[in-house]
Amino acid sequence: MWSVDLFANAIVAGLLLGGFYAAVSIGLAITFGQLDIVNIAHPAFVVVGSYTAYIINRHFGLDPVLIGVLFAPVFFLVGAAIYRVYYVSFERTGQESLSGLAFFFGLMFIIEVLLIMAYGVDYRLVTAGYIGQTINIGFVGIPFRMLVPFSVAAALTVGIYLYLSRTFTGRAILAVAQDRLALQLMGADPVRIKQFAFGLAIATTAIAGSLLIIIGPVEPSLGRQYIGRVFAIVVLGGMGSIPGMAIAALILGVVETMVGTFMGPSWSPAVSFSVLLLTLALRPSGLFGRK
Amino acid sequence: MKGAAFWISIVAVLVAGLVLTRVVSNEYYFNALYVILQGAIMAVAWNVLGGFTGYVNFGSAGFFAIGAYTSIALGKAFGQSLPLPVMIATAAVVCGLIGLSLGYLTLRLKGVYFSIATLAMAIVFETLMNNWSYVGGARGAYILTPDSHLWFNSYIEMLFMVMLLLTLGSVAISRALNASRLGRGLASIRDDEVAAECAGVPTLRLKLISATIMGAMMGVAGAPYPYFVTFVDPASAFSLFVAVNAIAMPMIGGTAHWIGPVIGALLVGTAQQVITVTVSSELNVLVVGVMLVLFITLAPQGIVGLAQKYLARRRR
Amino acid sequence: MSEPVLTVTNVTKRFGGFLALQNVELHVNAGERLGLIGPNGSGKTTLINCISGALFNDEGSIVFEGHDITRMPAYRRARLGVARSFQIPKPFRSMTVLENLRVPLEYAARSRAEHRSITDEAMDVLKQIGLEQRAHENSAGLTQVDMRKLELARALAAKPRLLVSDEAMAGLSHSEVDEILEILLALNRRGVAVIMIEHIMRAVMRFSERVVVLDAGQKIAEGVPAEIVRNPQVERAYLGE
Numbered sequence: 001m002w003s004v005d006l007f008a009n010a011i012v013a014g015l016l017l018g019g020f021y022a023a024v025s026i027g028l029a030i031t032f033g034q035l036d037i038v039n040i041a042h043p044a045f046v047v048v049g050s051y052t053a054y055i056i057n058r059h060f061g062l063d064p065v066l067i068g069v070l071f072a073p074v075f076f077l078v079g080a081a082i083y084r085v086y087y088v089s090f091e092r093t094g095q096e097s098l099s100g101l102a103f104f105f106g107l108m109f110i111i112e113v114l115l116i117m118a119y120g121v122d123y124r125l126v127t128a129g130y131i132g133q134t135i136n137i138g139f140v141g142i143p144f145r146m147l148v149p150f151s152v153a154a155a156l157t158v159g160i161y162l163y164l165s166r167t168f169t170g171r172a173i174l175a176v177a178q179d180r181l182a183l184q185l186m187g188a189d190p191v192r193i194k195q196f197a198f199g200l201a202i203a204t205t206a207i208a209g210s211l212l213i214i215i216g217p218v219e220p221s222l223g224r225q226y227i228g229r230v231f232a233i234v235v236l237g238g239m240g241s242i243p244g245m246a247i248a249a250l251i252l253g254v255v256e257t258m259v260g261t262f263m264g265p266s267w268s269p270a271v272s273f274s275v276l277l278l279t280l281a282l283r284p285s286g287l288f289g290r291k
Numbered sequence: 292m293k294g295a296a297f298w299i300s301i302v303a304v305l306v307a308g309l310v311l312t313r314v315v316s317n318e319y320y321f322n323a324l325y326v327i328l329q330g331a332i333m334a335v336a337w338n339v340l341g342g343f344t345g346y347v348n349f350g351s352a353g354f355f356a357i358g359a360y361t362s363i364a365l366g367k368a369f370g371q372s373l374p375l376p377v378m379i380a381t382a383a384v385v386c387g388l389i390g391l392s393l394g395y396l397t398l399r400l401k402g403v404y405f406s407i408a409t410l411a412m413a414i415v416f417e418t419l420m421n422n423w424s425y426v427g428g429a430r431g432a433y434i435l436t437p438d439s440h441l442w443f444n445s446y447i448e449m450l451f452m453v454m455l456l457l458t459l460g461s462v463a464i465s466r467a468l469n470a471s472r473l474g475r476g477l478a479s480i481r482d483d484e485v486a487a488e489c490a491g492v493p494t495l496r497l498k499l500i501s502a503t504i505m506g507a508m509m510g511v512a513g514a515p516y517p518y519f520v521t522f523v524d525p526a527s528a529f530s531l532f533v534a535v536n537a538i539a540m541p542m543i544g545g546t547a548h549w550i551g552p553v554i555g556a557l558l559v560g561t562a563q564q565v566i567t568v569t570v571s572s573e574l575n576v577l578v579v580g581v582m583l584v585l586f587i588t589l590a591p592q593g594i595v596g597l598a599q600k601y602l603a604r605r606r607r
Numbered sequence: 608m609s610e611p612v613l614t615v616t617n618v619t620k621r622f623g624g625f626l627a628l629q630n631v632e633l634h635v636n637a638g639e640r641l642g643l644i645g646p647n648g649s650g651k652t653t654l655i656n657c658i659s660g661a662l663f664n665d666e667g668s669i670v671f672e673g674h675d676i677t678r679m680p681a682y683r684r685a686r687l688g689v690a691r692s693f694q695i696p697k698p699f700r701s702m703t704v705l706e707n708l709r710v711p712l713e714y715a716a717r718s719r720a721e722h723r724s725i726t727d728e729a730m731d732v733l734k735q736i737g738l739e740q741r742a743h744e745n746s747a748g749l750t751q752v753d754m755r756k757l758e759l760a761r762a763l764a765a766k767p768r769l770l771v772s773d774e775a776m777a778g779l780s781h782s783e784v785d786e787i788l789e790i791l792l793a794l795n796r797r798g799v800a801v802i803m804i805e806h807i808m809r810a811v812m813r814f815s816e817r818v819v820v821l822d823a824g825q826k827i828a829e830g831v832p833a834e835i836v837r838n839p840q841v842e843r844a845y846l847g848e
Contacts, residue, residue, distance in 0.1 A: 038403050040349070040410075089588040098546075099587045101347045101406055102538055106583035109535050113577040224531065228414055231407050266429070270418035273411035280404050281396045472713050479710045482699035489659060489693075491685035491715025491765060547701060 005139045010261045011254060016146040018253020020215060022246045023153030023208045024226060025233040026160055027201035029245045032234055034173055035194055037086070038101055041108035043226035045202055048111060049075065049209015050218040051119065057126040064126045065152055068210030072203040079202025082107075083195045108223070115220035123217035131214060149211035156207060160200075161242045173197045174240075225269055229256075232276035238289025248287065297466065301459050308455045312448040321451040325519055327560035328454040329512050333533065334540035334552035335461045336508030341538070342546025343474060344501045345481030346398065347406045351537035353413030354506050356420070356528035357389060358382035358513025363426045363523060366434065375453060375515060382514035383507040390506020391499055398498045417529040431524025434517040450519055457515075461508050462553060468504070469549040477501055478547075509537075532576055539583040545595025554594050610673075612637045612800050613658070613689075613769055618667035620653055620824075627653045628664065629824045635769065635800050642815030642832070643804045646845055649821040651804050652694065655771045658802075659691040660684045672768065685715040690767035692758040694774045698746035704757060705729050705742040708764040715765035729764065736760040736790055752783045759790055770794065771802045776810055784810055812836065820844065 024046055031039045052071050053064040062070075090100040130144040164170035172193045212218060233252055237244030252272060260268045279286065315321075333351060340346050362378040389412075397408040421429045436446050443449040468474045476497050479487035488494045517523045536559070544555025559579060566575040590597055611634040620628040628650045635641050645651050656662040658669060660681030668677045676684050690711075699707050708729040712720075721728060733739040736756045741749065746757060755775050762770050772791060776784045788810055795801050805811045811818065812832040820828040820835060822844040828835060835841055 036403075038406070040407075085588060089591075098341070098345055098347055098402075099542075099591050101349075101403070102542055103584060103587050105349060105535070105538060106580050106587065109531065109580040110577065110584065112531075113573065113580060117573050117577065221531075228411055231411075235404075235407075266422055267418060270415045273414045276411050277396065277408055277415070280400060280408055284400055284404065475706070475709060476714060478701060479699050482701050483697045485661060486693065486697040486699065486761075487710065488681040489661070489685055489691055490711040490761060491682050491717070492710060493680075493682045493714075495680075 006261065008140050010257050012140050012142060013146065014254030014257035015250055016142070016150045016253070017215075017257055018250035019150035019153045020146070020211055021153075021229055021233060021253050022157050022249035023149070023204070023211055025230045025245055025249055026157055026242070027204040027208070028230045029234050029237070029242055030160075030164075030173070030197055030201040030204075032231075033239045033241070033245070035176070035197055037083075037194075037198065039104050039198075039201070040101065040227060041104045041111060042201070042205065043223035043230060044108040044111040045075070045079075045205035046209045046212055046226065047115065047218060047220065047223040049206040050213040050222075051115060051124065051209070052206065053210040053213050054124045054126055054218070057128075061127075063128055064210040064214050065148065065207070068207035071206040075206040076199040076203035078199075080195050080199035082202070083198035086198075087191060087194070112220050112223065119220070121219055121221075123219045124213070125217040126210075126213050128214065145214050145216075149214055152207065152211055156204065157242065157246050160204070164242065169193070169196060173200075228269070228272035228276060232272040232279065235276060235284070236279045236286050238286030241286070241288040244286060244288030297463075301463065304459060305455065308452055312443055312452065316444070318445060318447050321445075321447045322519075323564045325447070325451050325454050326564065327556060328451070328458045329516070330536050330540055330560045331458050331553055331556035332454075332461050332512035333509060333537040334544070334556045335458075335465045335549070336505045336512065337537040338541040338546055338549075338552045339465060339468065339508070340498075340501045340505040342541055342551065343468065343477045343481065344498060345484075346402050346498065346502075347538070348409045348505065349406050349534060349538070350409035350411070350413030351509055352529045352531065352533040353409070353416050354386045354389065354509035355513035355516070355533050355537075356413075356525070357416060358386050358510035359516040359523055359528050360420055360426055361385050361510065362514045362517050363432050363434065366517070367425060367432075372437070375518070379457070379511055379514040382510035384510075386510025386513075387503045387507030389510075390502040390504075393506075394499045394502035398502065399495060413529060413534070417525050420525040420529070427524065429525060431522055431527075432517070434521050434523065436518065436521060446518075450515055453515055457511055461511070462549065464504070464508075465549040465552075473497065473500070532579075535579055535583065539579050539586075541593075542591075543582055543586045543593055545593025545598075547592070548595045551593050551595045558594070610637075611635060612639075612672055613802075614668075614670045615654075615658065616668050616670070618654070618657060618664045618669065620650075620657060620662065620664045627824050628657070630667070631821070631824070631826050633819050633826065633829070635802060637768075637800060638795065638798050639800050640795055640814055640816045641800070641802045642811040642818040643802055643821065644806075644808075644811055644818060644835075645821035648823075649844075650824040651821055652773060653824075654821065655691060655773060655802065655804065659689055659771060682714070685711070685765055685767075686718065688766070688768040689771070690715070690762035690765040690769070691771040692755075692762045692773055692775055694777065696754040696758045698749070698754060698757055698761075700745075700747040702746055703743050704733065704738055704746050704749070704760075707746050707757060707761055708732055711761055711765035715767075719766045732760050732764045735763065735793065737786070752779055752786070755779070755787060756790070759787070759794075763794060767799060769800045769802070771804070773804050774806065775803075776805060776807050788814060 028039065028042045031037045049068060053067045056062055056067045057064055086103065130148060134141050134143045164174055176190050176193045229252060233248045234245055237248035252275060256268050256271045259271050333355060337348060337351055340348055361382040365373055365378055365381060393408065393412050397405045420426065426432055440446040440449040476492045479492055480494050480497060484494055540555035540559050541552040543559060545551030563575050566578060586593065613635040615631060615633045618628055618631045631654060643651050657664040660679060668675060671687060671689055674687060709725055712725050712728055730739060730742060733742055736759060738753060738756050738760060741753060749757060759775060776787050784807060791801055803811060803814055815832055818832055818835045819826060820841050827840050827844060828838045
């Protein structure tokens with residue numbers, strides 16, 4: 001059963017998948033890693049992004065990635081609005097631990113149910129010219145439907161990393177987690193910074209969603225499988241570290257693909273959560289986390 | 292509620308239940324009541340760790356399902372004639388231990404990590420059950436209804452009384468906890484864990500006790516489930532709906548007081564039964580999610596909190 | 608001259624690469640009033656976190672009344688008789704003022720329980736602090752100074768033999784500072800040793816029998832208040848070079 005061929009393909013597939021996982025996780029790396037907001041509904045937003053891509057693609061034939069980019073501003077506004085509600089209801093009163101978590105949990109649930117009511121539980125997919133084609137390098141096959149998301153994900157991750165570390169707003173976002181007072185003294189309103197950051201995070205789900213539906217068909221409860229993955233990635237990478245998150249994403253992608261290839265696909269869902277539990281038990285600050 | 296009044300109410304409810312089994316013959320009602328009572332036990336259990344101690348469990352379905360699968364596994368190993376109380380007791384022990392272990396791994400970290408870990412645990416267990424063919428794997432298991440239903444007219448009536456007993460027992464335990472020194476310790480942890488530790492409260496130990504009780508109660512809620520539905524597969528047992536209900540009911544009813552989850556379960560459970568019958572089961576599922584979000588944002592203290600505010604205003 | 612009630616020996620604490628405390632040594636005698644001062648960031652709060660058990664020091668030892676408490680969790684130290692109040696008050700917000708005191712009485716002070724009801728004991732503490740009027744009010748709605756008093760009341764309810772008061776007077780008015788000072792002095796008269804961390808110099812100097820000065824994680828001076836105010840190193844630490 002074991003062969004170099006299979007092994008090499010699994011590694012490559014794992015890396016491509018891991019790259020995509022980074023796109024899904026980067027929004028959470030911002031909200032959870034920087035803002036300490038446990039947005040457990042993040043993957044649900046990604047699925048909404050997928051369905052957005054599906055609808056527009058079906059009616060207007062636009063390329064899914066393009067749809068993702070076009071709708072990112074819309075998602076940004078939605079994210080900003082949701083943060084507003086979250087802030088007014090929870091952060092301001094200091095209740096964010098219990099109620100904030102339940103809030104996002106309820107939100108996740110509502111999103112999933114609304115999608116089921118609107119589109120049923122059937123799988124949906126998009127059509128694009130490159131889906132179905134494969135590049136072959138030696139005995140390793142690289143399908144376009146994995147390569148395109150990987151490339152876009154890489155661009156997105158690098159882009160956001162540069163934004164956070166080079167621009168004023170970006171650095172303000174990094175700072176707001178660590179020192180509200182300093183931020184206020186600099187003339188920036190912490191609440192508005194957080195609102196912007198949250199909006200940004202949700203904006204990424206528009207793009208991540210379009211990538212998701214390129215990789216494979218989507219159905220409403222798919223988001224739940226990603227909860228484990230995104231939290232495992234953000235925690236393993238270390239809170240507050242985008243490069244750490246990217247590396248963790250690649251690691252998870254490879255491990256999951258290996259387990260799926262050599263042990264069978266029915267074990268894959270357990271991988272991410274097991275990684276998460278192990279990380280929490282052994283090294284909660286992750287690979288590159290701040291203290 | 293004063294001691295005497297409480298116990299009289301318990302007995303009254305028990306008697307009412309018995310009367311119901313004599314008087315009502317339409318089995319639908321007992322099915323509906325079973326579901327509501329199941330929700331109540333889950334809500335009361337969730338609240339022990341969630342409302343009393345302040346740690347949010349997202350993986351309630353995990354404990355519930357393992358309770359159910361414990362029954363299934365025991366049934367396969369020892370035959371269906373094994374009495375239900377043995378199944379329930381075993382489920383309590385198994386799920387209590389799971390609560391303890393999960394707590395030991397994660398309760399030393401921030402509450403957020405515990406919550407995510409509970410979700411992780413539920414999915415890991417679901418994957419395990421999907422791959423364990425002894426209890427049916429992904430295809431599920433069929434459970435035959437035992438012949439004996441004691442002196443009741445039908446099996447579902449007996450199950451209903453079993454659930455009623457378990458519910459009343461859980462409520463009694465929860466109430467005792469709320470008013471005890473242990474309960475006050477848990478409340479101090481919820482309010483400010485660091486200050487509690489400095490006031491001499493052994494926070495880790497109390498959190499572990501709380502998690503164990505919660506796990507055991509949820510296992511108990513799940514143990515009779517296979518006999519109720521007769522077909523169990525991981526997808527339905529580990530359903531997110533169970534998890535959302537377990538959170539929504541106490542949060543809507545009010546988490547600080549032991550009666551909150553009961554009120555929440557009665558209200559939400561009944562509403563769900565009504566909606567399922569009159570409109571659709573999808574809408575039913577949506578309603579609980581919306582109610583949860585609305586209550587959390589607008590009335591975080593739940594119905595009990597609203598009632599307390601109303602009474603305080605009237606007193607002035 | 609009795610055995611010191613608290614002995615801190617060679618305590619070092621690092622946060623990653625940052626050395627917060629370096630070989631700090633101090634002792635507190637039974638019933639003594641010790642002032643702990645130093646500029647911001649000198650490590651005072653880190654030190655008392657190590658003493659109370661909120662943090663564990665990396666090196667060195669802490670001995671309280673003959674027990675080595677270096678690795679003991681905070682709740683066990685509280686039971687032995689080490690109490691602390693927090694700089695920013697941390698009341699149990701869902702409870703009334705009285706209920707706040709039940710927790711330390713039922714937990715930290717359990718082994719020192721008297722044959723009275725917990726409520727009576729709690730009311731006694733409230734009377735000492737001057738909060739008995741507010742016994743049944745919710746603790747979340749108190750004024751600043753009352754919250755500080757509740758912090759001290761809670762520490763008192765643990766029946767400690769050493770109380771660490773962390774900036775209990777910060778931001779209070781002149782008369783409020785005197786109120787808190789009087790509470791601490793009364794407490795000390797009953798035999799409780801007190802470590803006071805404070806920036807309000809007149810309070811520290813009036814209160815302390817002895818003062819320890821920290822700067823950048825190290826002890827730079829120790830002595831009676833009169834000596835400390837004249838110490839050029841201390842002046843330099845506060846005013847800079």
